[in-house]
Structures are given as C-alpha cells and as structure tokens.
Amino acid sequence: MKQGKNLNSASRFSLITLALLLSFSSYVFAQEDSTATADAAGAAESETSPAAQGGDAAAGKALFNANCAACHKLYDRATGPALYNVTERRDREWLYRWIKNNKELRDSGDPEAIAIYNEYSQKAMNIFPQLSNADIDDILAYTNTPKPEPVAPADQAGGGGGAGGGVSSTIILAILAIVLVMLVAVLFLVNNTLRKFAVAQGVELPVKESRKPIWKTFVENQFLVLVSVIVLLLGGAYFAYGWMMQVGVDQGYEPIQPIHYSHRIHAGDNQIECKYCHSSARTSKHSGIPSLNVCMNCHKSISEVADATSDYSSVTEDYTKEFYDKEIQKLYKAVGWDQATQSYTGETQAVEWVRIHNLPDFAYFNHSQHVSVAGVQCQTCHGPVEEMEVMYQYAPLTMGWCINCHRETNVKMDGNPYYEKIHEELSKKYGVEELTAAQMGGLECGKCHY
Amino acid sequence: MKNSIKIVSSLVMLVLIVSCQDKDYRNYEYMPNMYEEISYEAYGKYDVFPNQMEAMHPVEGSVSRGWMPYEYPNSTEGYQEAKANLTNPVPYTEDNLNEGKGLYTIYCAICHGDKGDGKGTLAEREKILGIPAYNDQGRAITAGSVYHVMYYGLNTMGSYATQTTERELWLINHYVMDLKDALDGKPKRAFEDETTTQEEALVEQEEMTDEGQVMSEEAQTEE
Numbered sequence: 156m157k158q159g160k161n162l163n164s165a166s167r168f169s170l171i172t173l174a175l176l177l178s179f180s181s182y183v184f185a186q187e188d189s190t191a192t193a194d195a196a197g198a199a200e201s202e203t204s205p206a207a208q209g210g211d212a213a214a215g216k217a218l219f220n221a222n223c224a225a226c227h228k229l230y231d232r233a234t235g236p237a238l239y240n241v242t243e244r245r246d247r248e249w250l251y252r253w254i255k256n257n258k259e260l261r262d263s264g265d266p267e268a269i270a271i272y273n274e275y276s277q278k279a280m281n282i283f284p285q286l287s288n289a290d291i292d293d294i295l296a297y298t299n300t301p302k303p304e305p306v307a308p309a310d311q312a313g314g315g316g317g318a319g320g321g322v323s324s325t326i327i328l329a330i331l332a333i334v335l336v337m338l339v340a341v342l343f344l345v346n347n348t349l350r351k352f353a354v355a356q357g358v359e360l361p362v363k364e365s366r367k368p369i370w371k372t373f374v375e376n377q378f379l380v381l382v383s384v385i386v387l388l389l390g391g392a393y394f395a396y397g398w399m400m401q402v403g404v405d406q407g408y409e410p411i412q413p414i415h416y417s418h419r420i421h422a423g424d425n426q427i428e429c430k431y432c433h434s435s436a437r438t439s440k441h442s443g444i445p446s447l448n449v450c451m452n453c454h455k456s457i458s459e460v461a462d463a464t465s466d467y468s469s470v471t472e473d474y475t476k477e478f479y480d481k482e483i484q485k486l487y488k489a490v491g492w493d494q495a496t497q498s499y500t501g502e503t504q505a506v507e508w509v510r511i512h513n514l515p516d517f518a519y520f521n522h523s524q525h526v527s528v529a530g531v532q533c534q535t536c537h538g539p540v541e542e543m544e545v546m547y548q549y550a551p552l553t554m555g556w557c558i559n560c561h562r563e564t565n566v567k568m569d570g571n572p573y574y575e576k577i578h579e580e581l582s583k584k585y586g587v588e589e590l591t592a593a594q595m596g597g598l599e600c601g602k603c604h605y
Numbered sequence: 606m607k608n609s610i611k612i613v614s615s616l617v618m619l620v621l622i623v624s625c626q627d628k629d630y631r632n633y634e635y636m637p638n639m640y641e642e643i644s645y646e647a648y649g650k651y652d653v654f655p656n657q658m659e660a661m662h663p664v665e666g667s668v669s670r671g672w673m674p675y676e677y678p679n680s681t682e683g684y685q686e687a688k689a690n691l692t693n694p695v696p697y698t699e700d701n702l703n704e705g706k707g708l709y710t711i712y713c714a715i716c717h718g719d720k721g722d723g724k725g726t727l728a729e730r731e732k733i734l735g736i737p738a739y740n741d742q743g744r745a746i747t748a749g750s751v752y753h754v755m756y757y758g759l760n761t762m763g764s765y766a767t768q769t770t771e772r773e774l775w776l777i778n779h780y781v782m783d784l785k786d787a788l789d790g791k792p793k794r795a796f797e798d799e800t801t802t803q804e805e806a807l808v809e810q811e812e813m814t815d816e817g818q819v820m821s822e823e824a825q826t827e828e
Contacts, residue, residue, distance in 0.1 A: 221723075225735030226760050234760040278760070279681060281743045402633050403640075409628040426726045428711045434768035441647050446660070452763035456733050467730040505658050507650070515639040547628065 210289075210296030218294050222283060230302050232497055233456065235275060238298040247295070254291055256282045403515075409547035410509040414489070415482045416546075420460075420469040423541035429533045436522040436533075444508055447490040454486060458494060474544065511548050512537075518554070519603050529592075530567050535560075561597035565589040671770030679757040684750060691749030693782075695775040696797040702783065705776035712765055713777065721784030733761070739785040751781050 219227075226234035241250065245267070252260050253268060257280045260268045272279070286294075353360055373379060421427050429436070432449055436442035460479040461468045470476045486492075491500040514520050525531045534540060538549025550556055568574045568590070581590055596602060634640055645651055649659040668674060677683040677691065695701055710719070716736050718724040723736035737744060744750075755774050758764040765774065786793065 220734045223735060225737065227735075277681070283743060285742065403635055405632050407628050408631060411629060425715075425730060425732065427715050430711045431715065431768070434711075438770075444648060446767060448763060448767060452758075452765075453727070453733060455763060456761045461731070465731070467732070505656060508648070510648070513640060515636075516642045516644075517639055 210292035210294075212293070212296040212300055215293035215295070215297030218286070218290055219297050222286070223294065226280070229298060229300070231458070232495065234278065234497065235280060236271070239300075239302065241298055242295050250295065251288055251291055254283055254286060254294075256284060258282060404551045404553055405511075405513070405548050406551045407547055408511055409545055410511065412509055412546070413506050414485045415474075415478070417469070417474070417479075418540045418543045418546055420479075424467070424469045429540070430526075436526045438523050438527070440521045440523065442522040442526075447486065447503075447506065450486055451490055451492065454483060455492075455497075458483060458487075511546060512552065514552060517604055519605065528567075528571070529564075531564075557603070558593075558598060561592040564592050566592055566595055671772065672766075673771060675756055677753060684753050684759070687753035688747050688750035691747075691752055693748045693752075693775050693778050695772060695779065697779055697794060698796050698798075701776055702779055702796075705778070705780035708769065708773055708777050709780045712768060713781070716762075721781065721788060735761075738788060739781060740788040746781075746785065748778055748782055751778050 223238070227236070227238050229237060229239045231237055245253075249260075249265075249267065257268065257272075261272055350360070421432075422429060432445040433442045434445070434449075458480075460470060460476055460483070462476045463470055468476075470479065487494060489504050489506045491503045492498075493500050525536075526533070536550050540546065540549075566574065566589075568578050577595070578590060581594060582588060585594055587594075591597070645659055647659065650657045651659055654661060663669065677687040714725055716723075716725040716727050716733055717739070718728065718736075721739040723738045725736065727733045728736050739746060752774060753759075754762060755765045755769075755777065757766075769777070783793065
C-alpha cells in the first residue's frame, strides 16, 4: 500500500512537470516567432526600396504596366524578352531608338536590332512614338528593380505565429484533459484505498442484492411489447423510405478532379463570367467543359498565383501559393506549353475531368433553353459556385426538384415574340397575367421524357 | 464484458454504414444502365476512339457550323491585309449592337473593361497587365484587325473562335468599334437598315447547318 501511494505521487509529479514544461515551451515558441516576423519584415522593406538611377521607378512601373507588360515581364520571357537589367545588356541610346520606333531601327540595318527581331520569331514590337526619353528612363529604372526575395519566409513566420496561437490553445486543452484524467485516477485510487481500509477495519460493505432482470419484466408485459413493436416497425419504415428515396441522388457529390480548379478564385474573386468558359451553355444542350485553349487565354500570362502579400491574393492557409502553382504547371503539361520558350510543344495529354452532374438517359435537359431563353441564373441550379473551392453537386437533380421550380417560376415573355400568341390564349384561360412554366406545359411528361 | 463487445460491434457497423456515403463517390443507383448510356456522350471515354477520347479534333479541312473559311493567314502580313481590307458583313443595327454588348460583357470585358479602356477586372486585380485601350494610337485598330485578332489571337490574347461563331464575333466587333468611337469622343454611328443582303446570307447559312433551328421553325409554321 505504501509503495502504491508513493508511485502514485511520483506519477502525479511527473505529469505536473510535463504540463508545466509544455505550457512554458509555448511561450518560447511564440517569442521566436515574433522575432522571425520582425526580421523578415525588415528584410522586405529594405528590398522594396527603389533602386532608382536616373529615373523614377514608381512612375516607370505605371508606364510599364500600361505599355509594355502585355508582352514583357521583368524576370521571365513572355512574348518578348525579360527586361530585368536590360540597361546592362544594351546601350541606353540604342534603347531609346528601339522603343520609340523599332521598325526604323531595323530598317536602318542595325545588326543588334535585326538579331533580336529574328530571335523572337519576327514578331514585330509595337512602336511607341508617344514616349519621351524621360519616360523611357523611368521605365528603365523600373526594369532595374531586383526581383523581390520570395516572401515565403515572412509568410511562414506569419503562419507560424498563427499556428503558435493554435498550439498554445491545444496545449491548454491538453493540460485540462490531463488534469481531468488525473482527477478521475485520484478518485479511483481514493475509493480503492477506502475499500481496503474498510476491509482491514472489518467494516461491512453494502452488497448489491440480485433483482429480476429488466428484460424479463419487459417480456412479461405484453402490451408494452406490442406498442414497442409497432413503434419499431413504423420507425423502421420511416428510415427505410428515407434511405430508398435518396438512392440515385448525388447531392453533395464532390469528386477529386485531376487538376484542382478553384471556382472560388475564377468566378468569385476574379469575377469571370460562367459563360466565358462554359460558352456552349448559351447555345447547346450541354454546358461544355472548356477545352484547355480557353484556360490558356488567361494562363498564357498567368503562370503563378499572387502570393499572400498581394492585395488581390486568393491563397489561404489550406491552399497555398505552392499548391496552386503546381496545379497551373499541370495545366501547362497537359496542354503542352513550354514556359521557357513561350510556345506549344505539341505534346498534349487529355485531362480526365470527373463528371459531377449527370442526368439519366430518360430525362431530357437543355442548357440553352434555360440559360439563354429563360435567363435562369447558373446559381439557381448549381448553387454558390463562386464560393466553391471544390465543385460539388448542389441540387438533388430529382424530378420533384425540377417540377417544383417549373411550378414556381414565371416564364420570361418580354421581348420574345415566340410566346406572344400562346401567352395571350393561356393568360385568358387561366385568368392570370404571368404564366408559370407549369402552365405553359412544363409538367407534361413528354416535355422531358421521350 | 459481453455487453461492451455488442456496443463496440454495433458502433463499428454504424461507422461502416455512415462511411459508405462518401462525397468522393456516387450514390447507389436503381438502374445504372440509364445513367451510363450506350450511346456515346459528349466528353465520354470509349475504346473506339484514339486515346479513348470522344472529344476529338474535326477532320482537317472540315468547316464548323456557323463558320465560313477565313482566308487571311495567321501572320503579320495576314494581320496587315485584314486590317486594310476586311469589313464587317453584319449590319450595324440596334439589336445586333445589344447582342454584341452582351457577348462582349461575357468574353472581353473581363480584361478590356466595360468601356474598352483596358481596365477590366483582371487588369485591376493585376492578374493580366498591359491591356491597351481600344483607341491606342500605335495599334490604330480597324474592324478587320479586331476580327483577325479575335479569330487567331495575338501575343498574349488567345483565339476566341472556339467559344463563339463567326456571326457572334462580328456582333462583338460592332460593339468594340462603338467603344473605340466613344473613347475617341466621336459621335455614335447611325444604325443601318435591317435588310442587308450580306446579313441574310449569313443567317441563312447558319440555319442550313443548324438542324434544330430549322425543325423548330417548321413546328412553328405547322401551328
């Protein structure tokens, strides 16, 4: 008994020290984090200071974005060459002449100009007679801005700080749990010790008397058995009905796609029209999945997402910049786009998107009828797609769901001469001004099943 | 002891049943053959096709519905020729302009901006930079050059021929030239007469190719 007690206190002591150690260590972590953030912030500041030499880099940036950025990037090849430190590679006077009127320079037989023209597959650069030498100086000052260090460390420190808060709260929870467990253990031990004392002192403990088991009493009461059987049957039928009604309904189906395409970023943050990519929804039965050339309309110039420091960043803690950049690389691989040469290699591979919305063959549904003629919003059936990080099926797509909408929705008759005559006759028949899809015959079996 | 075994096993059963309803997988279907059609569906995967891909390129030399062959080549010379010679065959009417505006809002405004000043949402959010305004002097766009660029794409801009038809591109073209005039501060052009022969020819050609449309019109006349 004595030994047991000792052991008990020893274990308690070790638990308390562990808890103390853990809580203390969280403070240490937090301190480290804050210093790391400060360091990174300082580094970022010193780097963004303009390296201006004979030109205003800030003004240059505006000019560059307005005039040059369509074809040039600072650190990567685009339609034209990368322009970082172009002043070291070329003579400033030559640059003035080239930017203002590169055709004139080429025609004058300048070998440098002809060489670069041929290197970039004879795609002529636009002429910029409107830019003055001072403007060009500004632009060149901007092109000499060194590439900002990857902000990942600062980012991580920020994330670490946040996680540090999370860690400390989990530690608090863990300590609480440990304390609870210890309390239970102490209670158990005390109870045990008391019992042992009682036995040692010869005190009689109360003994449980055996009673008639409850199930026997239950079986003997026939009325209770009958009632509970009925309740069980009804309840079982209710759940069986519920289960059978959801067979074939894929609401909430959210498969993993080969490329993680975020509708949240495209349709939500960047407000790209649904019909930009799903263009066939306007004119066809199907709302097609865009072929990859449609992706490349934008992703030719967007090869990576903006990091967390940008005002227009869409990255989150779960979906980081590295994660999204890898997905864009998947697109490039599938479409055969070589970033280094900014050209297509011709080696393509199919992207096997997983179909989410699928109607059985016996139901006819036409997108153009709903999108173009009726003017139904995509979100009516597909839900808040602009908020979906991963696309899922929002509506049940059952017949009851279709019918319900046809009963409630008025047909858009304005400016559609096709409906003029039938509207006149039907509104007389039903005595209403606005007709629902159901009144137009939207509930007839043959409209959708044939 | 016996009881606890029962409780644990029933819990395991419950977990198994619940875990069957995984959002990564489709639900059970009563008659799966009605969901997996025998006919080839758009974007399907079937053994008869090369790489099992139903979505294939059309045979070389085939002409898409709603399109006529475009004779200007995709080159700098082709661009200059189109810029000088190509004109819009679709008449400039109010309906056509509104239709063009709708299409412009879907496909172009995201970069070029609602006013055509190169300040669309993607430009404002610094995703795509250097989008010129339509009245940019160095480019001096014409109806022909606009069509050529929409058809083939140019530099960073991609081709929009897959998302539209020939007529739709010309409708957008009207609206683009309208925006350019507005940016230049010029007055709006006067609308043309509806019945221009070129427009009719284009529409007819579309109807000839579009069976669905012809059928619906037949149904209308029967009524």
